[in-house]
Amino acid sequence: MLHLLFLVPALPFAGFVTLALFGRLLPRRAVAWVGAGSVGLAAVVALGIFASFVAAPPAGDAFGQVLWTWFSVAGLTVRVAFYLDPLAVTFIVIITGVGFLIHLYSTEHMAHDDGYTRFFTYMNLFVGFMLLLVLADNLLLLYVGWEGVGLCSYLLIGFWYRHWYNGYAARKAFVVTRIGDTAMIVGLFLLVTQLGTLQIQPLMQRAAAAWPTGSALAVAAAALLLGGALGKSAQLPLQTWLPDAMAGPSPVSALIHAATMVTAGVYLVARTNVLFDLAPDVRLAVAIIGAATLLYAGVSALFQTDIKRVLAYSTISQVGYMFLGLGVGAWSAGIFLFWTHAFFKALLFLAAGVVIEAMDDEHDIFRMGGLRRRLPGVFWTFLAGAAALAAVPVVTSGFYSKDLIIDRTLQSTQGSVGLWIVALAGALITGLYAFRLVFVAFFGPVRNEPDPGFKIGWRVMLPLYVLATLSVVGGLIDLPPNWTHLQWLDHFLAPVLPAAPDETGSWVTGAWVTYMPVLFALAGIGLAWLLYQRRRQERAEVETSAAARYFRAGWGFDVAYHYAFEVPYDWLAQAASGDWFDLPVRGIAWLTRASWRALSVTQNGLVRSYLFVIGLGVAVGILLVVVR
Amino acid sequence: MTATFYVAAAVAVVSTLLVITRTRALHALLFLVVSLTAVAVVFYTLGAPFVAALEIIIYAGAIIVLFVFTVMLLNIDTASERGERARVRPAWGAGPTALALVLLVELAWAIGSGGPHVGARVVGPREVGVALYGPYAIGVELASTLLLVALIGARHLGQRARQTGLAPGEVELPVDLAPGSLAPEGQGELVAMTAGAHTDQGAGPPPDHEPSLAETGADERAERGES
Amino acid sequence: MAHVPMDYALYLAAALFLIGLVGVLVRRNLIFVLASIEIMLNAAGLAFVVAGSRWGQPDGQIMFLFVLAMAASEVAVGLALLLLYRRVFGSLDIDRASRMKG
Numbered sequence: 001m002l003h004l005l006f007l008v009p010a011l012p013f014a015g016f017v018t019l020a021l022f023g024r025l026l027p028r029r030a031v032a033w034v035g036a037g038s039v040g041l042a043a044v045v046a047l048g049i050f051a052s053f054v055a056a057p058p059a060g061d062a063f064g065q066v067l068w069t070w071f072s073v074a075g076l077t078v079r080v081a082f083y084l085d086p087l088a089v090t091f092i093v094i095i096t097g098v099g100f101l102i103h104l105y106s107t108e109h110m111a112h113d114d115g116y117t118r119f120f121t122y123m124n125l126f127v128g129f130m131l132l133l134v135l136a137d138n139l140l141l142l143y144v145g146w147e148g149v150g151l152c153s154y155l156l157i158g159f160w161y162r163h164w165y166n167g168y169a170a171r172k173a174f175v176v177t178r179i180g181d182t183a184m185i186v187g188l189f190l191l192v193t194q195l196g197t198l199q200i201q202p203l204m205q206r207a208a209a210a211w212p213t214g215s216a217l218a219v220a221a222a223a224l225l226l227g228g229a230l231g232k233s234a235q236l237p238l239q240t241w242l243p244d245a246m247a248g249p250s251p252v253s254a255l256i257h258a259a260t261m262v263t264a265g266v267y268l269v270a271r272t273n274v275l276f277d278l279a280p281d282v283r284l285a286v287a288i289i290g291a292a293t294l295l296y297a298g299v300s301a302l303f304q305t306d307i308k309r310v311l312a313y314s315t316i317s318q319v320g321y322m323f324l325g326l327g328v329g330a331w332s333a334g335i336f337l338f339w340t341h342a343f344f345k346a347l348l349f350l351a352a353g354v355v356i357e358a359m360d361d362e363h364d365i366f367r368m369g370g371l372r373r374r375l376p377g378v379f380w381t382f383l384a385g386a387a388a389l390a391a392v393p394v395v396t397s398g399f400y401s402k403d404l405i406i407d408r409t410l411q412s413t414q415g416s417v418g419l420w421i422v423a424l425a426g427a428l429i430t431g432l433y434a435f436r437l438v439f440v441a442f443f444g445p446v447r448n449e450p451d452p453g454f455k456i457g458w459r460v461m462l463p464l465y466v467l468a469t470l471s472v473v474g475g476l477i478d479l480p481p482n483w484t485h486l487q488w489l490d491h492f493l494a495p496v497l498p499a500a501p502d503e504t505g506s507w508v509t510g511a512w513v514t515y516m517p518v519l520f521a522l523a524g525i526g527l528a529w530l531l532y533q534r535r536r537q538e539r540a541e542v543e544t545s546a547a548a549r550y551f552r553a554g555w556g557f558d559v560a561y562h563y564a565f566e567v568p569y570d571w572l573a574q575a576a577s578g579d580w581f582d583l584p585v586r587g588i589a590w591l592t593r594a595s596w597r598a599l600s601v602t603q604n605g606l607v608r609s610y611l612f613v614i615g616l617g618v619a620v621g622i623l624l625v626v627v628r
Numbered sequence: 629m630t631a632t633f634y635v636a637a638a639v640a641v642v643s644t645l646l647v648i649t650r651t652r653a654l655h656a657l658l659f660l661v662v663s664l665t666a667v668a669v670v671f672y673t674l675g676a677p678f679v680a681a682l683e684i685i686i687y688a689g690a691i692i693v694l695f696v697f698t699v700m701l702l703n704i705d706t707a708s709e710r711g712e713r714a715r716v717r718p719a720w721g722a723g724p725t726a727l728a729l730v731l732l733v734e735l736a737w738a739i740g741s742g743g744p745h746v747g748a749r750v751v752g753p754r755e756v757g758v759a760l761y762g763p764y765a766i767g768v769e770l771a772s773t774l775l776l777v778a779l780i781g782a783r784h785l786g787q788r789a790r791q792t793g794l795a796p797g798e799v800e801l802p803v804d805l806a807p808g809s810l811a812p813e814g815q816g817e818l819v820a821m822t823a824g825a826h827t828d829q830g831a832g833p834p835p836d837h838e839p840s841l842a843e844t845g846a847d848e849r850a851e852r853g854e855s
Numbered sequence: 856m857a858h859v860p861m862d863y864a865l866y867l868a869a870a871l872f873l874i875g876l877v878g879v880l881v882r883r884n885l886i887f888v889l890a891s892i893e894i895m896l897n898a899a900g901l902a903f904v905v906a907g908s909r910w911g912q913p914d915g916q917i918m919f920l921f922v923l924a925m926a927a928s929e930v931a932v933g934l935a936l937l938l939l940y941r942r943v944f945g946s947l948d949i950d951r952a953s954r955m956k957g
Contacts, residue, residue, distance in 0.1 A: 605953030612880050615727050622734045633859045637867045644871055644894055648878030653886050660890055663871075667901060670867065673859055674908040679900075679916045686923055687897065691930050695890060698934045702941060704886055724880035728873040735869040743861035749911040759913040760920070767917070771924040778928030785935035 001052035002063045004045055005082050008092055009131035011042040015124035023117035035120025036103035039127050043096035050093050053084070054492070061085055061495040062201075064137060078198060083137035087270060087496045090335060090489075091134040094342045098259045099127050101463035105350050106251040108459040109357070113249075115159060122159070123255070126152035130260050134267055138199040139188050142268070146184070146232065149261045150177050156256060157248040169247040176241040180231015184268075187224025190217070204274035213278050222275045222282040225268060233265030233319050235293045240557050242316055246308040250353025253308060258315050258345035263338050266322045273331055273497060283414065287327025291422040294320030296555060298429035302436065303543065303552040306363045307352050310437050313554075314389060315345055317430065321405055324423060328415035330408030331497035332490045336478050337405055339489070340397035343474050344388035347467035351382040354460060355441065358450040365437060366543075370446035377461055379442050384468040386438045390431035390525055393518045397475030402427070403517040404480065410513055424520045431524020439532035480514065633673040633747075640666035652706070653699045657692055664688040675750040864905040871898035885940060885947040889933050896926045 015038025023031055053063075066081040103123060110119050126149060133145025151174075158170030192198050194217055195206045211218040229235075234242035234257075245257050256262070269276060269286060276283045294317045301313035318341050325334030356363055358375055372379035388398035406427065410420040478489040550556060579586075602613065643663040650656040664687050671680035699705055760768055875898060878891030900919040907915015937947065944951040 603956055605956030607949050607952065608880055608883070612724060612727065615724070615731070615876060615880065619727060619730050619734060622731070622738065626734055626738045630858045633864075637863070640867065641870055641874070644874045647894065648874060648882065648887070648891060653884070656887060656890060660894070663894070664897060667871075667897060670864070670901065671904055674864065674904060675858075675911075676904050676908055676916050676919075679904055679919045682920065682923060683897075686927065687893075691893065691927055694930055694934060695886070698937065699886060702938070704884070704947065721877065721881045724877045727880070728877045731876070732869060732873050735873075736866065739862050739865045739869065741862050743865075744909060745859060746861045746864065746905060746908040747858040749908075751907070751911065751913050751916060756913040756916050756920075759917055764917050767921055771921055774928050775924060778931045782931040782935040785932070785939060 001048050002058060002084065003065065005049060005063065005065050005084055005135070006067060007045045008042050008049070008096065009082075009128050009135060011038045011045070012124045012128035012131065014038060016121055016128060019117060019121040019124060023121055026117070028111075028116060031117050031120055032107040035124055036100065036107055038124055039096060039103045040100045042127070042131070043100040046092045046096040049084070050089050053086070053089050058084075066137075070141075075196070076192060076198070078138055078140050080141060081137040082135040083200065084135065085496050086493050087267075087335065088134050090339060090493070091267060092131060094339060095127065095130050095134065095260050098342050098346050098467070099130075099255055101466055102251050102255045102259075102346060102350065104459050105254075105353075105463040106249075108457045109251060109350075109353055110249065119156075119159065119249070122152055122155045123251070126156065126256060126261075130264070133264055137201075138197075139191065139203070140198050142200075142271075143185065143188060146228070146264065147181065149256070149264065150174060150181065150232070153177075153245070153256050153261055156252040157245045159248050159252065166247045169241075169244040173241040173245050176238050177231040180228045180238055183224045183226075183231070184228025187221050187228065190221050190224060194221075200271060204272065207278060208274055211278055214280060215278070218275060218278040219282055222272070222279040223285070225272055225275065226282060226286060229265030229268045230289065231265075232268075233262050233323070234316050235265070235289055235320060235323060236296060237557070239293065239297070239316050240554065240561060243309050243312045243554060246306070246312050250308070250349055250356065253312070254346040254349035254353070257312065258349050259342040262315060262319055263322070263342070266319065266326065266334060266338055269323070269326050270331055270335060270497060273326075276326075277498065280414070283327055283329075285327070287324050287409075287415070287419055290320045290323030290325075290327055291419050291426075292320075293317065294324065294426040295422055295429070296320075298426050298433065300551050300554050301433040302429060303548045305366055305543070305552070307355065307365050307368075307437065307441065308349070308363060310365070310433060311345070311348050311352060314348075314430070314433065317426065318345065318389070318402075321402055321423070321426070324409060324419065325405035328409050328412045328419065329498070330405055330412060330415075332478075332493040332499075333401070333404045333408050335493060335497070336475075336489050337401040339477075340388065340401040340471070340474050343467050344385040344396075344398060344471040347381060347385040347464060347471055348389065350460075350464055350467070351378050351385065354378050354456060354464075355382075358454045358456075359448060360451050362448065365441045367448050368441040369444045369448070370442070371450070372442040374446065374450050375456075377456065378464065381464040381468040382442065383438060384471050386434040388471040390434040391427060391517065391521045392525070393521075395472060397471055397473065399518070399521075400475030400478060400480070403514075404478070406517040407480070407514050424516055427517050428520040428524040428527075431521045432528045435525045435528035436532050439528060443533060630673075633670060636666045636669035636673065639663075640670065654696065654705050657695050657699065660695075661688050661692050664692070673747055675747040677750065678753040678756045861905060861909050865902060868898050868902040868905065871895075871901065883948050883950055885937050885949055888949060889930070889937065892933075893926060893930065896922060896929075 015034050018034050018038075019026075019031060026034070063084040064081060065084070066079050068080050070078045070080050072078070103120070106119065106123070110116055113119065129145045129148030129152060131145075133142055133149060136142035136145060154170045154174040157173055158166045160166050161170075188198065191203060191207075195203055195210065197203055197206065207218065207221075231238040242257060242262070246253055248256075276286065297313045297315075297317035297320060301310050301317065304310045304313060318337065322334045322337050322341070325331070325337060355368065355371060355375065355378060358371075358378075359368055362368065384396070388396035390396075391398040391402045393399045393403075406420065406423040409415040409423050410417065478487050553559070602609070640663050643659045643666060646659040647656045647663060650659065664683055668680040668683040668688075671677070671683060872895050875891045875894030878894065879888055882888055882891065900922040903918040903922065904915045907913065907918070940952070941947055
């Protein structure tokens with residue numbers, strides 16, 4: 001079964017090619033079948049591979065498949081080859097599985113759109129590139145996938161290109177991630193020139209052998225790769241693009257900006273964990289950035305009024321948790337959160353998409369209300385997702401994954417109490433904003449009625465139900481160690497990711513520490529109930545205060561970047577628009593014309609002036625002769 | 629003799645200055661005659677009586693007379709006075725005067741000072757004649773050829789226009805000449821005027837009885853006067 | 856015996872020549888221009904004669920003769936052209952003939 005690995009990315013790419021070439025000629029039904037079907041088939045294959053991998057793991061816990069040699073220049077050989085190990089298996093299952101559900105949802109959600117075919121073309125292309133990214137056996141191929149998903153993100157954010165804002169948001173996403181991509185490619189250059197290869201496994205071995213821990217090269221390489229990861233995963237300081245990326249359709253937000261593309265950074269760091277272990281300072285930076293980001297984004301999410309922007313900031317925050325997990329050495333915990341986050345975040349976005357469409361393209365949650373009575377199915381699934389997001393204990397997958405990270409943050413030798421406190425605060429805020437969303441949009445009086453003619457078909461509800469179920473039970477693959485010994489995911493990923501070292505002798509010990517996250521999360525939920533369910537009226541004033549506006553605007557990052565970069569760049573462009581380098585050329589032309597103007601004065605046609613000039617010449621001539 | 633030289637030199641310079649500053653052409657020409665006579669006297673003091681005589685006879689006596697005839701026949705005298713008074717500003721002479729002073733300084737420096745005295749030996753006509761018919765015979769022939777050429781050229785240029793077409797050297801100027809170059813009453817018409825075609829145009833075109841230049845040439849016989 | 860210092864004679868020639876030059880440059884009527892040219896030619900001839908007299912040879916006078924012949928022919932042709940000029944431009948202002956400007 002493993003030899004069918006190439007089909008996993010090949011099927012979506014085939015779907016893309018088919019739709020790109022023939023999409024116009026096919027009827028809508030055919031487009032839906034091809035678009036969703038390619039990903040569906042890939043999901044089937046991926047699940048088969050997963051099963052096969054678990055049942056009969058290949059030697060060395062890795063399976064490689066070489067397709068062809070891309071190029072071989074000056075001693076560097078790059079092949080189009082896939083490398084399948086537990087980490088990759090985890091990712092392809094999510095990408096194809098959740099991806100298929102989202103495609104299915106889109107066949108109905110996007111049915112009224114003129115760009116139906118275009119949509120599925122781009123989505124298939126995206127899935128293909130994302131799979132390429134996670135399956136790549138060398139960093140260059142990974143970078144191809146990296147850039148490809150960036151391209152598809154641009155295409156899909158700006159899907160409704162006729163409105164200027166969508167194009168702007170797409171460009172913003174592309175440019176900001178580009179900054180990270182540049183850092184990453186410099187990192188690749190560093191790696192290839194220092195270590196001579198880009199294949200990930202040999203690269204990691206050579207790095208471990210050649211570079212001592214903490215050496216400058218290791219730090220540089222890790223930091224550069226981290227830069228790339230920050231851009232793609234929308235962490236501080238490159239997070240400004242994700243809220244604006246909500247301009248794209250909801251399935252796009254679900255797939256790209258929740259489940260998969262933004263987790264590419266997480267994947268990269270996990271993949272090159274050896275490098276980060278060689279540069280502990282950079283690993284610590286990963287944790288610190290993750291912590292700062294989760295707090296920043298959580299607070300920002302608290303003040304958003306657009307339902308999708310709440311979820312966008314929430315994504316930034318949750319990916320921050322993943323980075324925090326990776327940074328404190330809880331590698332598999334971070335991946336576990338990715339796994340569960342894909343379920344409940346995609347669910348939340350899809351449900352939000354239904355809500356928006358039902359409310360006739362209304363995004364403001366304060367114009368919604370009481371939707372649990374109008375859209376009950378959506379409500380229950382949304383509730384499941386929000387509960388998982390807030391990490392409601394036991395019954396949600398979020399609880400198992402996120403609380404594991406928080407726990408590890410304290411317990412790991414690479415973690416710290418400070419980070420743990422930040423993570424706890426983040427848990428409270430997460431619960432707060434998640435249920436703020438639930439209470440404001442789904443509870444209370446119905447402020448605006450949803451469109452009565454709005455029908456929700458099975459193709460929308462089925463993915464919602466499936467994802468809701470997964471949000472509840474999907475965490476059962478890795479239970480807390482002090483409950484049972486069922487840590488399947490941890491063991492599954494063990495060959496790839498190092499175990500989190502345990503700390504002993506911390507002053508914060510005891511069984512009660514593991515219950516702190518639960519406490520904070522429930523406190524957040526309770527606070528949300530208090531503020532948004534019981535005392536509604538006061539909320540309106542707080543939400544318009546200056547502080548609220550500041551947080552809603554993402555703490556002013558956009559404004560800061562505008563003044564720090566855009567304004568000087570514009571000024572520079574204006575100043576340079578005079579085309580200085582062309583000055584010598586234009587100067588010659590100007591000189592010629594000026595001397596023409598000057599000399600033509602002497603051509604006045606008057607005999608007397610000509611004679612005068614002759615006289616002048618004679619005077620000069622005599623002068624020269626006489627003075628000699 | 630030396631005193632004669634200085635006096636004659638002074639007269640020459642003064643009268644030449646007056647030549648270029650007169651408004652009426654005839655006055656200028658008469659002063660020119662004075663200047664040339666003074667220069668003839670200078671020649672005499674330099675011991676060159678032959679050229680002194682030639683100066684008077686040919687230069688003052690023929691060339692200037694030619695000028696005078698032209699002035700009289702074309703009625704330039706009063707017209708020039710009007711024109712020059714209207715157009716010439718004294719300040720315009722500043723530039724050329726400055727140039728002339730510069731050149732004067734240069735020439736003075738080139739000439740130097742303290743040269744030998746000249747005029748001791750009088751070189752009479754006999755010597756000049758001997759030299760003319762001796763080494764400079766060819767020069768004489770060339771000079772006469774030159775005069776012949778000038779004669780033919782002047783006669784040709786002064787010729788009246790034929791029945792049709794233009795006189796030699798005449799050009800047909802288009803109507804869009806700069807204002808002022810058209811005859812005052814000739815606006816809108818071709819400036820090329822065939823003699824005899826316009827009789828009542830006023831001051832612009834020359835009078836009908838304009839003589840051909842052939843009659844004014846020094847060595848020529850009266851030619852036919854066309855009408 | 857010699858009477859006249861040569862340099863003074865040459866100064867005279869230079870002065871006359873330059874006065875003629877100024878006349879050519881300043882006057883606008885063609886007659887005056889031609890007359891000024893005559894002045895210049897005369898001055899040049901004077902210089903020749905001075906030179907010949909310095910060596911006591913007839914060569915200077917002979918040059919003056921040639922200059923004279925040339926001046927005469929030049930005047931003949933020049934005045935014929937003056938007539939034509941008058942006919943074409945309607946006046947004797949040499950500034951009228953400025954079509955070759957630019």
